[in-house]
Amino acid sequence: MTPSNIFPKPAAATMQRVDIALGQRSYPIFIGQGLLGAPEIWQHMPDGTQALIVTNTTVEPLYAALLASQLAGRYARVRTFALPDGEQYKTQDSLSLIFDALVQTGADRKSVIYALGGGVVGDMAGFAAACYMRGISFVQVPTTLLAQVDSSVGGKTAINHPQGKNLIGAFHQPRAVVCDLGVLRTLPARELSAGLAEVIKYGPIADMEFFDWLEANMEELRACDTAALTHAVQRSCQIKADVVARDEHEAGLRTILNFGHTFGHAIEAGMGYGRWLHGEAVAAGMCMGAHLSRAIGLVDDRFVRRLAALLERAGLPTRGPVLDGRDNAGRYLELMRLDKKAESGAIRFIVIERPGRAVLRTAPDALVRSVIDHCCETEPVLQPA
């Protein structure tokens, strides 16, 4: 059977489906309210001998039992394994715990991992699935907005190295992604805002009409209005699906999805993983990226202000933190040289060529320094305001 035969068309009228076209590795993203409790979704998951739900200690008490009950009919055995919650646990040690759990449950090549949680859980569970017995199936069940619109889609999996975010990882596509919008109601407001950073990102890099729509619907999104969330998640996934289908392994085009991430990763690593949420760091990073684009002469002031204004309305920081009181820009540069896009020590940035279109560029250190100096707080702060 081809992937499109395995999965039925959504039953509910409000349910959206986006397909990632990757030949034999194609898979569907289901988006809708209450999907965790919808048996018609779960009966069409991949075949397998047993399932291991990988989650974290925050999400487990909320949704693990419901997911396990849905999967009980499909697999001879369903086990749950919970990691501590937070980016600071996206480590080799946590990954080893997942491997140990797989071994202890007697997982074989036909076992299926379900990643139930945010981006950290999805990245780690996906990487475990990529490596266990050289690759087993996994399904993404993202429970944060950020994971639903970005990290659960496209097959990037990874753990952090002390010296660099997502430095160790693999491309390993999930067999399906199930985005239940209902779970976003239990998400802390700060996490919802962090997810909106990645939603907003799709405007400047690919679709300014979507950006217009976000400007008109930001209040509905922050209030978790179902119709607004459905459109935002569906449109975000569609843009990402189109980009990933054209460049699965990030040979070129796919790097545009990293707008704001070069600066953002430096913020996350420099502050210590988990202090700034990924989406918060990306928000401040996108402001820096917009300023850099303007400094290069690609966009105007109005665009930069418009992006910052929408990020602010989403409850996100628009200025970077101080990473080093003596040479802040130097510290940013040092951390950014470890970015995976860097080559021969030259940092490469995603800049906005014109609103709705992004490209990869290098920039002189002096220019980057001036952007960092302009876009950062002047006093050290531990968390974004």
Add this chain to the structure above:
Amino acid sequence: MTPSNIFPKPAAATMQRVDIALGQRSYPIFIGQGLLGAPEIWQHMPDGTQALIVTNTTVEPLYAALLASQLAGRYARVRTFALPDGEQYKTQDSLSLIFDALVQTGADRKSVIYALGGGVVGDMAGFAAACYMRGISFVQVPTTLLAQVDSSVGGKTAINHPQGKNLIGAFHQPRAVVCDLGVLRTLPARELSAGLAEVIKYGPIADMEFFDWLEANMEELRACDTAALTHAVQRSCQIKADVVARDEHEAGLRTILNFGHTFGHAIEAGMGYGRWLHGEAVAAGMCMGAHLSRAIGLVDDRFVRRLAALLERAGLPTRGPVLDGRDNAGRYLELMRLDKKAESGAIRFIVIERPGRAVLRTAPDALVRSVIDHCCETEPVLQPA
């Protein structure tokens, strides 16, 4: 350029070249005497910003400087990193040391790893290349016969888990394999014999004419005769290349390359990694596999004796060790249930359907127990005789 354009035809008349046909991931295997010192080989390695030679402390003083000097013209920087020598170091901890070395040298996506050593080095360096920044290029420079005829070819990379050999890994094809037969002269006789186990394997699973040839040339091989080694390595690589090209990710056919390995992995894990060499464990495992094939009624006694006789002439063990004095067969079964070919707890074995052809089969525990009882020593021994 396509891979076939990148690499020239071998310059020396005695040099052999085998190509692995995997579309964009195709690559050549160069086989010959003195290739480490042949500039015409090294000038055609993959482009990159820098090279990291990953080796072990035994091989480093012998060949690392020579390889580094060959690579010095191609890369802006060439560094060497040596791990301790032995299967017991094929661990997560060693892998982390490789990642640390990559980070410390500022390796980027365009860096190239050279795996200089035996199967342990190749598997670990290859797995590091598979995961670092989600995949960088690597080249295999195998310095043991076993690695030249088996582990360096085909893109299987892995580390061991305390509970199972090669349990954590990836498929990641090298960009080239360079087999210098000259290095085999410095190989201890025990290691050469271990490599011959994998050479002999290709007979029963694929080519009994090659098996005839091995029977006629075993003394020359053990004496490191260049012409004999060239043919043995070339034919082994050719058979493996054909199998891998038809089933890169071991969906089916490729499992035949694991003849003897289900029993063999149990021996390695049960004795503690590094005590029995992989090839030694596979030799005893092939004898068990041949006995199992006979017990099922697929081959006759004569075939079983012929295989054991050739393995003995190669200096290899033909009986398994005692892993548990009280319930030896039970311990073997317990370890084999963790084999990657097992499904739902059912162990699957490669058996010889007829000499020159192998298939994957399950077998009743009672039958497997009787084979183990028949094929194992009665007294505990630490190393093969």
